[in-house]
Amino acid sequence: MKVVNLRVLRGRNVYSHNPVIKLTVDLEELYDTPTSEIPMFNDNLIALIPGLKEHKCSEGYKGGFVARLKRGTYLAHVMEHTALEIQNMLGYSIRYGKARWDSGESIYNVIYGYTNEIAAVEAGLMAFDILNHLIKGETIHIGERLDMIRKKAAELELGPSTKAIEVEARKAGIPIIRIGKDSILQLGYGVYQRRIQATLTDQASCIAVDISCDKWMTNELLRQNGIAVPEGRIAKNKFEAVEMANEIGYPVVVKPFNGNQGKGVSLNLNCDEEVIAAYEAVEKYTTDALIENYIKGKHYRVLVVKDRVIAASERIPAHAVGNGKNTIKELIEIENKNPLRGEGHEKPLTKIQIDEVMLLLLRKNHLTLEDIPEEGQVVYLRENDNLSTGGIAVDVTDQVHEDIKKICIRAADVIGLDVAGIDVTTTDISCPLSDTGGAIIEVNAAPGIRMHHYPSSGTPRNVAKEIISSLFPKEKDYSIPIVAVTGTNGKTTTTRMVTRILKEAGHYVGMTTTSGIYVGDECILKGDTTGPTSAKTILMNKHVTAAVLETARGGIVNRGLGYDLADVGIITNITDDHLGLDGIETLEDLAHAKSLVIEAVKDTGYAVINADDEYCLSVRDRAYGNLILFSKDHKNNYVVKHIKDGGRVVYIKDQIIYMATDKEQIPVVNIENIPATLGGALSHNVENSLAAVAAAWGLGIDKDIINRALVSFKCDEKENPGRFNMYDVADFRVIVDYGHNFDGYKKVIEGLQKIKINRLIGVIGVPGDRLDTSIHEVGILSGQSFDYIFIKEDRDRRGREEGEVANRLMEGCLKGGIDPRKMEIELLEEVALRKAMEIATAGDIVIVFYEDRDKVMEAMNEFNNQKQRVLHQEKIVL
Incomplete structure (x- = not known):
């Protein structure tokens, strides 16, 4: 066996709405070997980890897991239970776990919950090692390793005060973000957040x-x-300490001027010698001592x-209470075995430590650690009463x-x-x-x-x-309005439309997209920022009053969500994309993964799904909160039924987007007046507009605000960069779009075909992590639709050989009917675009489906500038 991968899913995830570890293992030749066929495996496992006897497993009763072992179960299942029990042995009560086949014959995912991340990661790796040893018939000792894990895990634990704060915040429904690995918590999101460390608030x-x-x-x-x-004085050395003690008058107290937890504090001192000894105890922490009257x-x-x-x-x-038998040292040892006492602050009481301060007090009372107190005699071991020193x-x-x-x-x-x-x-x-x-x-x-x-x-x-x-x-309030947007296509545009509506409503919006993180109108970080880390960046910004979070498949599957619960969760559509990755093999798998976004919605919130998409509809029963359906067809059967059932719907009737219930139809905006739809020609942006209207309705935003926002939303570099941006270059046009799968190409091409054009020239490419069949289908569609084609490849080939994707596309284009003489492979997209522009004539449209927008824009601007220089020179000659 071998460990393939280990991931920590810290947020709500596709397996659980609590944090889990995803341990991917290759069982290799043992993938179909039941435990009952491995000599002595079951007996040795239970002898090593007897707590497994208590596991119910799917049998539903204590001992159920042992019964499964005896009948024979697969090793990934055993690893799951072993990882859980190791955490239980470490003091964490964890029950959730599952083991599922992943791919090939022998790859499995072992999923299990946790509360302490370090303990959980180590428990999984330790479970793997235990099984490996037992399979080989080797002896393994786990005591020292458990102690090591316990010490490492303790470093990650919240202190008792912070832990109590965390527990109460969760009870109140307040979302929590832990800042770093210390005991600093952010409570709440955005502008309403508060920060606290232990009981120290912001x-x-x-x-x-x-x-x-x-x-x-x-x-x-x-x-x-x-x-x-x-009355008190500050002493900077032991001579000053004695002098000031005499000025104040005995008895006195000596303590660090800036101490805490009772460290270095000596009380009820009655002579110069005791003050000197107390000052020497202070010097372990600071040179300045505070001398006060007792x-x-x-x-x-x-x-x-x-x-x-x-x-x-x-x-x-x-203190210690004598029994007439044990020494003071032995009494301390006995008391420290009290289960309520632990190291530091891990338990209600702290273990009593023997140190110089204690010995000083004992000497003052004419005692030593070896003295045996009488029955009932109370021996004080500290003069200060801090719990941290054993009080x-x-x-x-x-x-x-x-x-x-x-x-x-x-x-x-x-x-x-x-x-x-x-x-x-x-x-x-x-x-x-x-x-x-x-x-x-x-x-x-x-x-x-x-x-x-x-x-x-x-x-x-x-x-x-x-x-x-x-x-x-x-x-x-403790949370800002949160809208989470997922789907195969349209996520980014829908996210930007919702953001525009919220800005119109007066919000200072934080937004995550495939192009970057935006706060207000500023892009604070460029790149694909659709995962949980980017979401937290927005939610931790103390100025943000609303968040719109594009939430991609990769982050959902591999790391979970970066927020707790949304006010609105949107699924735009589910189409063929990213299949064959991360255990997602079918559209049903993809729909299940993306449904997390509509599950993680507040009870009072709304799940928004596309009623024209069968896979969106297939997961509508997973939605939490309330449900809003959107459709381009007001006669859609699901829409009609949802209205009759008292639900909310958003649909188009006579080119008008309506928000409708069984009691009213509220007209919002004519789709021809939304610039992003190109007069209604771009059907995908019509769908995105419907989703945005539904989200805004779920947030309680007035229809007039929604109208103003959408009629001012344009597909340009400012509002929607990289999404059907149209540029005039010389006497033709260039359209820059992020279409990267069949459905994305199809929607764009359908829109272009509604525009009066001369020739349509395509610069096409598909990411390398798509299935061969998907790449081929894009090629066929392109061959059917474009008058001239330049095939390029992404620089990030995602595991493919150079030219492999281009050749697949070429085969598809030929099958689609393109004339081979009107097709060319040019792997660099900026060079391919330049070649496309060079053959373009008046009235043509060049569309480039880009990977790197900056390089595309640079190539287009250089070409345009060159054309302008040529025209200028021709005018001079004339």
Whole structure:
């Protein structure tokens, strides 16, 4: 066996509306060998991965997969279940998976879901290796590899606060984009987006965060605003630390002036020696230490979101409870086995680490790690109470006095934080600070919230939900209108028409097309930008108020969608193109793949499909939301029935495009007034106009706005570059079009035949990844339609030999009836165009189906300029 390919489909995809891994494998000579015929395979597999016994498989009961193994199943199926179970062993509960034949005799796709991309990729490769070893009868040890994967996967995990935010955002239906590999999330799309890292939102300024990190500056600001804080000084060395401790008066606190998570903090110091030792602990983080007077009492964290106290916890430092048998070190080891404790922030509690700060505290209390505490004796291992150093939290939200709430809200406002963790020390949180001598110790930006979500005792508080509500109040939008456009032909023009309508409606539109990414009127990136990465570029732009995303087959099949749910999904048509690629062998396969665009639509959104196309109609039942059919024929049976069923339709009647229901017919625009249709001659642009009208109707755009947009939409370089652009060159015309398959050629030729012309000269070519039969059919059509033909090839031959596509086209042209003397092969398209223009006479039309529009335009402009120079010289001679 061998791995052929591995793809990560991060968005909604043709297999699932959740992320999946697509592992393509070649089973080679074992493609038809059932597991029951491989010696000891089944027994060794279950012994190695006993969790497989729990898999139900298609049998529907626990042990169903084992039953399949015993009867004999194919290896791709086993690989699927093994990859799933490895993820389960790593702590990820994943159930979705399937294995499907791909091509040839032995190529299979193993599809399985995931939540952690690194873990999933490694699980697939590990499953492959396990099967390979077992087939050969070799021993394989998986423990170390699982540990390695676990460590790598942990690097990709969101922190607990960010994870909680993500969960609540998804519950609220808010789309999420993770920025980079750290814990920064974009919530929402376009102009409505917000960004957050842990609990630090984009509302907080850098200055506010810097102030909160500077403990001394925070102390000064709060004091100036009449808020009770400890007296403090900054010491730059241990001698200053001792001097300032004596000035303030013992007991004191020593901590880094800009620390976090309680690192390097020492409390309740009572002599110079302890201050020196504490300062040395600070030096591991910074040279400047904050010396403060020690405030007696319990330690609390009060969480403020906007102008409300959302939660409060009493924080208890890491400690061990004696049993009269074990040493302090052993008690720590026992506590660290608590399943609620993990490394860093991976679990509700953090494992207790032995370090110099702990040893300093033990020495101060005349203890060592080897001492054995008595039964019930509490030994504190930290003076600071942070969860990150092993502390625990008890919810006290309902006990916080109103005066303390007001002070905490004011403290957050003084610093400038919309989300803040206020550290309060007081003997009684239910009394005003003025009564207890308590004080605010710190104000923290990006406060951790796991203590509130998972208190050791008390009521859990869903802080993440409150933060989401503060970012997106009920009346505030979180997503912009999104239109996704797919199909075989017409995608780009339909995308541009919808964009034009949205601009007319006042939107600042982001658009992806085969020619580039556009924001407003600016092309920010040239090229074929119809995949998920390009879609995200638009959705991450903070100025965009609406998005129109051309969505091509390749991106859908190989990477999934780059957005969550659209307001409108369009399928323009399904015709013979790209068959034989990526497992898409038939038009039914192609229709199924493209149907993802009408599946990934909001419940309140609309799926728009072509009622004149049988393959579009075949997938209409897959559409989510509401359905709009469009047709050139108002008597189309499907249209008539859909109206009777209460649906929306867009059709043509007496040259007028109507939006119709069973209650009304709304005239929108005469197709002869749409410049892109060339007076109605270009049937494909008539269809594209229908699709655009349907999309705009689905978005609730007024018919007058739609009319104004379409009557001003032209097939020129500005509005629709590369799509039936017509240029006057000398005394003939050149048409530049992106037709690249039979249907594209057919629609263009039909339009040209309605125009009064002298001769029609074709510069033709087809991409090399089309089927031989498809290339041949384009040749036949061209031979039947053109008076003279120049055959060229794309520079990107897509796996073909030089001249191979040209020869296929030539054979088709001859079968179509072209005179061999009026046909020429010239592989470079700019040279072929130049030759076509050189033989053109008055009234002729030259049409070039281009690969590289820039080269075509350059050749045409050079020819035109040369002609102008010749004419100028002739005038001079005369």
